[in-house]
Amino acid sequence: MTEKLVIIGNGMAPGRMLEHLFEKAPGQYQVTIFNAEPRVNYDRIMLSPVLSGEKEYEEIIIHGDGWYIKHGITLYKGHKIVAIDRAAKTVTSDHGVTESYDKLVIATGSVPFIIPVPGKDLRGVITYRDLDDVQAMLLAAQSREKAVVIGGGLLGLEAAAGLANRGMDVTVLHVMPTLMERQLDPAAGYLLQKAVEERGIKVICKANTKAIIGDGKVEGIELDDGRIIPATLVVMAVGIRPSVGLARDAGLAVNRGIVVDDGMLTSDGSIMALGECAEVAGQVYGLVAPLYEMARVAASHLSGDRSAAFVHSDTPTKLKVTGIELFSLGDFADGDDREEIVLRDASAGVYKRLVLKDNKIIGTVLYGETADGAWFNDLKKRQTDISQMRETLIFGQAYQGGSPLDPMAAVAALPDDAEICGCNGVCKGKITSTITGKGLTSLDEVRAHTKASASCGSCTGLVEQLMTLTLGDNYNPAAVQPMCGCTDLGHDDVRRLIKAKGLKSIPAVMQELEWKTSCGCAKCRPALNYYLICDWPDEYADDYQSRFINERVHANIQKDGTYSVVPRMWGGVTNAKELRAIADVVDKFDVPLVKVTGGQRIDLLGIEKEDLPAVWAGLGKAGFVSGQAYAKGLRTVKTCVGSDWCRFGTQDSTGLGIRIEKFMWGSWTPAKLKMAVSGCPRNCAEATCKDIGVICVDSGFEIHFAGAAGLDIKGTEVLGLVKTEDEALEHIVALTQMYREQARYLERIYKWAKRVGLDEIRRQIMSDADKRKAYYDRFVFSQTFAQVDPWSERVSGKDKHEFRPMASVGFNEAAE
Amino acid sequence: MNWYSIGRIEDIPLRGARCVRTPQGKIGVFRTAENEVFAIEDHCPHKGGPLSQGIVHGKAVTCPLHNWVISLETGKALGADEGAVRSIPVKNEDGALSIELESLMMAAE
Numbered sequence: 001m002t003e004k005l006v007i008i009g010n011g012m013a014p015g016r017m018l019e020h021l022f023e024k025a026p027g028q029y030q031v032t033i034f035n036a037e038p039r040v041n042y043d044r045i046m047l048s049p050v051l052s053g054e055k056e057y058e059e060i061i062i063h064g065d066g067w068y069i070k071h072g073i074t075l076y077k078g079h080k081i082v083a084i085d086r087a088a089k090t091v092t093s094d095h096g097v098t099e100s101y102d103k104l105v106i107a108t109g110s111v112p113f114i115i116p117v118p119g120k121d122l123r124g125v126i127t128y129r130d131l132d133d134v135q136a137m138l139l140a141a142q143s144r145e146k147a148v149v150i151g152g153g154l155l156g157l158e159a160a161a162g163l164a165n166r167g168m169d170v171t172v173l174h175v176m177p178t179l180m181e182r183q184l185d186p187a188a189g190y191l192l193q194k195a196v197e198e199r200g201i202k203v204i205c206k207a208n209t210k211a212i213i214g215d216g217k218v219e220g221i222e223l224d225d226g227r228i229i230p231a232t233l234v235v236m237a238v239g240i241r242p243s244v245g246l247a248r249d250a251g252l253a254v255n256r257g258i259v260v261d262d263g264m265l266t267s268d269g270s271i272m273a274l275g276e277c278a279e280v281a282g283q284v285y286g287l288v289a290p291l292y293e294m295a296r297v298a299a300s301h302l303s304g305d306r307s308a309a310f311v312h313s314d315t316p317t318k319l320k321v322t323g324i325e326l327f328s329l330g331d332f333a334d335g336d337d338r339e340e341i342v343l344r345d346a347s348a349g350v351y352k353r354l355v356l357k358d359n360k361i362i363g364t365v366l367y368g369e370t371a372d373g374a375w376f377n378d379l380k381k382r383q384t385d386i387s388q389m390r391e392t393l394i395f396g397q398a399y400q401g402g403s404p405l406d407p408m409a410a411v412a413a414l415p416d417d418a419e420i421c422g423c424n425g426v427c428k429g430k431i432t433s434t435i436t437g438k439g440l441t442s443l444d445e446v447r448a449h450t451k452a453s454a455s456c457g458s459c460t461g462l463v464e465q466l467m468t469l470t471l472g473d474n475y476n477p478a479a480v481q482p483m484c485g486c487t488d489l490g491h492d493d494v495r496r497l498i499k500a501k502g503l504k505s506i507p508a509v510m511q512e513l514e515w516k517t518s519c520g521c522a523k524c525r526p527a528l529n530y531y532l533i534c535d536w537p538d539e540y541a542d543d544y545q546s547r548f549i550n551e552r553v554h555a556n557i558q559k560d561g562t563y564s565v566v567p568r569m570w571g572g573v574t575n576a577k578e579l580r581a582i583a584d585v586v587d588k589f590d591v592p593l594v595k596v597t598g599g600q601r602i603d604l605l606g607i608e609k610e611d612l613p614a615v616w617a618g619l620g621k622a623g624f625v626s627g628q629a630y631a632k633g634l635r636t637v638k639t640c641v642g643s644d645w646c647r648f649g650t651q652d653s654t655g656l657g658i659r660i661e662k663f664m665w666g667s668w669t670p671a672k673l674k675m676a677v678s679g680c681p682r683n684c685a686e687a688t689c690k691d692i693g694v695i696c697v698d699s700g701f702e703i704h705f706a707g708a709a710g711l712d713i714k715g716t717e718v719l720g721l722v723k724t725e726d727e728a729l730e731h732i733v734a735l736t737q738m739y740r741e742q743a744r745y746l747e748r749i750y751k752w753a754k755r756v757g758l759d760e761i762r763r764q765i766m767s768d769a770d771k772r773k774a775y776y777d778r779f780v781f782s783q784t785f786a787q788v789d790p791w792s793e794r795v796s797g798k799d800k801h802e803f804r805p806m807a808s809v810g811f812n813e814a815a816e
Numbered sequence: 817m818n819w820y821s822i823g824r825i826e827d828i829p830l831r832g833a834r835c836v837r838t839p840q841g842k843i844g845v846f847r848t849a850e851n852e853v854f855a856i857e858d859h860c861p862h863k864g865g866p867l868s869q870g871i872v873h874g875k876a877v878t879c880p881l882h883n884w885v886i887s888l889e890t891g892k893a894l895g896a897d898e899g900a901v902r903s904i905p906v907k908n909e910d911g912a913l914s915i916e917l918e919s920l921m922m923a924a925e
Contacts, residue, residue, distance in 0.1 A: 058882050063898065064861060064862045064863075064893075064897065064898065064899050065861060065862065065863075065864075065899065066861025066862065066893060066897075066898060066899015066900055066901075067898045067899055069861065069899070069900075070898065070899065070900055444896075447896070448895065448896030449896075517873070517874055518849060518850075518874055519831060519848075519849045519873050519874060520873055521871075521873045521874075521878070521885075522870070522871040522873060522878030522883065522885070525871060525873065526871070544829075545829055545830065545831040545832050545871070545872065546831075546871065547871075548871065548880065549869040549870065549871075549880040550880075553869075557866075557869065557880050557881070559863070559881065561864075561865070561866040561869075801827065801828075801829065801834060805834065805835050805836060805837050805842075806822055806823050806827055806828065806834035806835065806836050806845060807820075807821075807822040807823050807836045807837070808836070808837040808838075809820035809821075809822060809836060809837070809838055809915070809917070810820060810838045810839045810840075810917055811837075811838075811839055
């Protein structure tokens with residue numbers, strides 16, 4: 001008989017518990033989850049990489065909606081449980097939903113600690129706990145102003161590094177004399193502070209916050225000693241406390257956390273608790289490894305196996321800030337009965353300290369070089385007597401037995417039950433046996449199947465070494481990155497062979513280059529389609545089925561499956577007739593949102609796919625053509641008003657912009673191509689962060705390229721100065737063609753330029769007139785096939801099938 | 817259960833898809849390079865993206881929103897992602913296609 005299991009909280013611990021439970025006892029429980037956060041289960045450890053921009057939210061989701069559906073779980077998103085009725089065995093949410101349970105699991109996690117100082121409620125004061133906090137920080141970071149992080153622990157430093165990465169001027173305030181004093185001794189804390197400061201983050205230790213000042217919103221922080229630190233954002237990261245209010249109200253035994261036995265059972269036999277809110281044997285936990293252990297124990301008990309018991313073990317701490325290596329484990333306080341071994345290498349920035357008691361390791365601090373962390377952890381766990389290797393112990397595992405330093409040997413020497421991934425509790429034997437058993441050859445596969453290095457990722461190096469050990473020559477991470485799983489060839493080889501072998505269709509490429517799949521995948525097909533179109537503009541027939549939907553239907557797909565439509569406004573110039581046509585379309589199709597884009601055009605959002613041809617027909621009457629806002633191709637040429645109007649303008653920047661756009665529209669490029677022309681060095685068109693930009697000066701036109709203002713921010717490089725508009729156009733076109741012919745698909749111009757070298761590009765485009773002319777001519781030839789307005793083609797009936805459902809069935813019967 | 821005629825195989829581009837409207841929501845009907853036809857719910861298990869707009873490769877489709885790869889045979893997410901969409905039975909009789917839907921009359925009763 002199925003029992004009803006209700007879970008309060010949808011974090012990583014209950015998520016892992018359910019994974020174990022469904023494996024051990026499928027179908028035993030009908031599961032209902034109440035989640036106060038309005039989303040699915042995501043990897044909270046990875047919030048710092050999301051903040052710093054190294055990951056996206058979508059990449060850190062652990063269980064997508066489909067997982068809940070597959071397991072028949074009812075998930076109430078955004079429902080906070082307000083009451084537990086233990087007599088009636090029910091819970092009630094703030095939206096009034098009441099559910100009964102046979103077994104209840106409380107996994108309410110923790111809440112950030114807010115220091116009780118004046119001003120703590122001001123706008124701009126936030127904590128660092130969930131995705132909403134990250135989003136608030138990202139929003140604040142756009143201002144690139146000053147931020148203060150209170151708390152120099154793990155979370156505070158990760159927040160500070162993330163905000164600094166996003167361009168904010170960050171100060172960390174820490175109340176203790178050294179950073180991360182709970183995990184690091186003062187020496188390592190000092191090294192860490194130096195490394196943090198080298199990243200431009202200011203650190204003030206022994207800083208006691210007296211008040212947060214500001215009128216309505218944060219303006220700064222006042223310290224005890226009277227110092228004032230200006231800030232528009234204050235992040236409090238001073239610690240967490242278990243969230244126990246609900247359990248206390250229900251009359252359960254509560255200490256610091258909800259008191260549970262080593263089987264995760266609370267003082268009520270039908271209620272369990274796990275995660276950060278639970279207290280076992282007087283300890284509460286905040287790192288993921290013990291929480292996952294709790295999840296394993298709880299799942300065992302739920303499935304009826306009461307033998308599992310939670311045992312305390314020390315968890316190593318690592319900081320997830322790219323470029324800072326530190327590892328800390330166990331107890332490292334000084335003491336009369338303790339000895340220590342210390343290694344310092346100031347020039348290499350390395351510090352290692354082992355704390356010993358009775359010839360056994362009880363604590364480890366590693367800074368700068370952490371590869372031996374797993375080995376020291378293993379020695380500590382096993383309580384190995386180290387007296388035999390005492391002389392060389394600190395140099396690490398590779399030095400034992402006189403063998404030379406070799407990280408591979410160190411990993412090879414680890415026993416099978418040595419823990420490799422602390423977050424997920426994966427040991428060496430599990431990884432190597434899965435690699436062999438399932439025939440895995442890539443890091444992604446190993447992550448998918450074993451979860452090793454799939455959480456915080458800090459053991460990635462170890463996992464890769466294990467792969468090398470297990471697979472030998474079959475694993476070579478440094479080799480050329482293949483285009484995708486369908487081939488071993490990299491982009492550059494594929495491009496070269498397409499030309500060398502005269503391959504002129506996707507099947508020909510796949511046949512000749514020995515593709516491993518029958519018809520490629522969503523990564524290689526769009527790339528091949530572009531390479532072929534670029535190399536054989538007159539002979540290759542564009543394969544629409546190998547294009548991403550946006551380029552197939554000439555509009556931009558939105559999250560709800562509707563599309564956005566951006567007509568071309570040459571150089572950002574428009575007129576009454578065009579605006580009227582847009583207004584008419586907006587009225588006729590009830591367009592939900594009309595927005596001005598960053599590229600000086602107008603975006604119509606929320607258009608149904610079936611309506612696209614009719615919308616284009618309406619726009620076409622005023623002469624509009626596709627703005628190709630969806631294309632890996634020429635997007636916009638942004639302009640300022642230039643010498644016709646502006647009192648500072650030196651050249652006709654608007655005219656030049658329009659001329660460039662009319663010459664180059666319709667061309668496909670490896671990635672999107674955005675341009676701008678500014679009429680004077682004041683640069684109102686912001687040409688110096690574009691793929692290609694022009695700054696007009698009295699003596700001519702300064703051509704810029706390789707800027708970026710998206711995921712990366714980068715000012716342009718100067719290609720050179722030319723005297724006339726004709727020359728400017730020729731140089732820009734030649735540069736574009738060189739990029740078209742050489743770059744890898746989806747590689748923006750700044751990344752390509754970095755790869756091939758700025759000097760080489762300048763040499764070919766500025767100094768070699770023959771080369772320049774040849775590039776120019778090839779672009780012009782290619783344009784004779786590319787400059788066809790895709791919208792008017794479709795208004796005239798091309799690709800009709802794209803815009804209509806195949807059939808509508810079942811509706812008549814239903815109405816009977 | 818009822819079979820509903822939805823059109824002919826040539827109506828769908830090779831390595832492509834079309835969608836069919838039903839009272840139970842949109843269904844994506846896919847035609848592979850090998851001329852096999854599959855039908856699945858047009859709703860990615862990840863964020864509900866319209867699968868019929870994705871790139872079709874082998875016996876799978878890549879969702880246009882966040883690149884989940886869904887098997888056309890089973891409706892299950894491939895690779896490490898977890899999730900599934902409903903597969904809908906489809907019949908191909910000399911190019912004439914029909915799909916099977918659960919009793920739709922129920923809805924009106």
